[in-house]
Amino acid sequence: xxxxxxxxxxxxxxxxxxxxxxxxxxxxxxxxxxxxxxxxxxxxxxxxxxxxxxxxxxxxxxxxxxxxxxxxxxxxxxxxxxxxxxxxxxxxxxxxxxxxxxxxxxxxxxxxxxxxxxxxxxxxxxxxxxxxxxxxxxxxxxxxxxxxxxxxxxxxxxxxxxxxxxxxxxxxxxxxxxxxxxxxxxxxxxxxxxxxxxxxxxxxxxxxxxxxxxxxxxxxxxxxxxxxxxxxxxxxxxxxxxxxxxxxxxxxxxxxxxxxxxxxxxxxxxxxxxxxxxxxxxxxxxxxxxxxxxxxxxxxxxxxxxxxxx
Amino acid sequence: xxxxxxxxxxxxxxxxxxxxxxxxxxxxxxxxxxxxxxxxxxxxxxxxxxxxxxxxxxxxxxxxxxxxxxxxxxxxxxxxxxxxxxxxxxxxxxxxxxxxxxxxxxxxxxxxxxxxxxxxxxxxxxxxxxxxxxxxxxxxxxxxxxxxxx
Ligand SMILES: [Zn+2]
Numbered sequence: 001x002x003x004x005x006x007x008x009x010x011x012x013x014x015x016x017x018x019x020x021x022x023x024x025x026x027x028x029x030x031x032x033x034x035x036x037x038x039x040x041x042x043x044x045x046x047x048x049x050x051x052x053x054x055x056x057x058x059x060x061x062x063x064x065x066x067x068x069x070x071x072x073x074x075x076x077x078x079x080x081x082x083x084x085x086x087x088x089x090x091x092x093x094x095x096x097x098x099x100x101x102x103x104x105x106x107x108x109x110x111x112x113x114x115x116x117x118x119x120x121x122x123x124x125x126x127x128x129x130x131x132x133x134x135x136x137x138x139x140x141x142x143x144x145x146x147x148x149x150x151x152x153x154x155x156x157x158x159x160x161x162x163x164x165x166x167x168x169x170x171x172x173x174x175x176x177x178x179x180x181x182x183x184x185x186x187x188x189x190x191x192x193x194x195x196x197x198x199x200x201x202x203x204x205x206x207x208x209x210x211x212x213x214x215x216x217x218x219x220x221x222x223x224x225x226x227x228x229x230x231x232x233x234x235x236x237x238x239x240x241x242x243x244x245x246x247x248x249x250x251x252x253x254x255x256x257x258x259x260x261x262x263x264x265x266x267x268x269x270x271x272x273x274x275x276x277x278x279x280x281x282x283x284x285x286x287x288x289x290x291x292x293x294x295x296x297x298x299x300x301x302x303x304x305x306x307x308x309x310x
Numbered sequence: 311x312x313x314x315x316x317x318x319x320x321x322x323x324x325x326x327x328x329x330x331x332x333x334x335x336x337x338x339x340x341x342x343x344x345x346x347x348x349x350x351x352x353x354x355x356x357x358x359x360x361x362x363x364x365x366x367x368x369x370x371x372x373x374x375x376x377x378x379x380x381x382x383x384x385x386x387x388x389x390x391x392x393x394x395x396x397x398x399x400x401x402x403x404x405x406x407x408x409x410x411x412x413x414x415x416x417x418x419x420x421x422x423x424x425x426x427x428x429x430x431x432x433x434x435x436x437x438x439x440x441x442x443x444x445x446x447x448x449x450x451x452x453x454x455x456x457x458x459x460x
Binding site: 010090091109111112113133197 | 418420421423426427428429445446447448449451
């Protein structure tokens with residue numbers, strides 16, 4: 001298992017053993033992520049964070065992770081201020097960042113951007129989301145959250161609800177959960193079903209899989225409810241959108257059917273999918289999940305740089 | 311009445327055993343008729359021992375490797391016969407390449423390979439027959455390969 005200098009483009013670039021090892025290392029990072037312990041293992045490193053589209057949570061958690069390890073961060077949060085706006089290609093911006101830093105985090109609105117960036121960079125590239133493509137650090141922090149809350153991933157019944165058709169991140173998550181032996185139920189309206197290829201891929205791991213549009217029934221024996229955003233632009237008209245959003249709204253009424261120890265996750269920002277009254281229940285895990293982005297990214301950065309905690 | 315539907319050619323290429331209905335796609339990827347002034351004959355749904363097939367005969371033209379790869383991606387069962395002076399001097403089957411570089415355009419409009427970047431399109435073959443190819447960048451499979459061939 002060799003992490004030093006690796007690109008992190010897609011969760012599929014990592015084996016189960018490698019993911020397990022990242023997750024256990026992330027566990028060790030928690031007190032450092034909280035500022036209860038200090039380290040400067042990356043004090044001689046500079047990380048570039050290139051955000052060609054804004055994503056506040058992802059950027060702040062990468063930057064926090066780097067600072068907590070004693071490293072430095074350069075970059076931009078908003079493409080309007082960059083030379084990309086003046087027509088520079090991504091490859092050239094990457095060559096520049098490669099010259100100025102030791103690793104590069106890229107967020108870009110186009111699919112495949114991180115893969116392309118890795119071709120033009122000596123320094124390792126970390127994909128922080130490429131359009132509707134991959135978002136491997138989100139996937140890792142989701143796995144980490146389930147593992148820390150439930151002690152293991154295997155055997156948990158995870159219900160994925162929302163737009164399962166278009167978001168690649170939810171496809172990768174389904175893949176990774178199946179890889180770890182979780183039981184999966186996909187809940188979505190007919191028009192936003194999980195694609196056949198993804199279901200096929202999950203089946204190959206021999207896990208239990210269900211497809212339904214009935215959330216109320218699916219939630220009954222769920223251990224984890226993973227809620228994704230349903231985007232308005234996916235619908236032909238506002239009426240259909242409102243109907244679907246209404247059907248899958250997570251509120252106290254729905255949670256009456258849930259197990260006591262059900263945890264609810266969401267990649268955030270949540271708009272209307274989860275009622276704010278749910279925030280106060282012990283089910284709500286999405287804010288803790290967002291915090292988990294820091295120890296997971298700390299673990300990755302430190303592995304990539306070959307740094308070790310003493 | 312002559313029995314042959316397509317007469318033999320003196321010099322050129324005969325693409326045989328094209329799956330029925332795919333001949334026009336083969337013509338499209340060879341950019342015919344734009345790239346030739348010689349005679350091109352097409353037979354569709356010809357009965358043969360192995361069932362129906364299409365045949366394309368292009369006079370005075372031999373295909374380059376890139377063109378053969380394109381045919382392999384559309385009609386993997388095709389055979390290519392090179393004819394010189396009425397003789398078949400070479401007969402070969404086609405094989406879709408494992409990696410397809412600079413031949414197919416990604417059908418995903420928001421794929422980075424369609425942006426102004428200094429890279430060629432790149433696909434990986436994920437299934438031989440019928441060929442299925444996946445974009446190396448955006449990881450999407452192309453629904454209609456013929457449509458995407460440059
Ligand atoms: Zn693509």
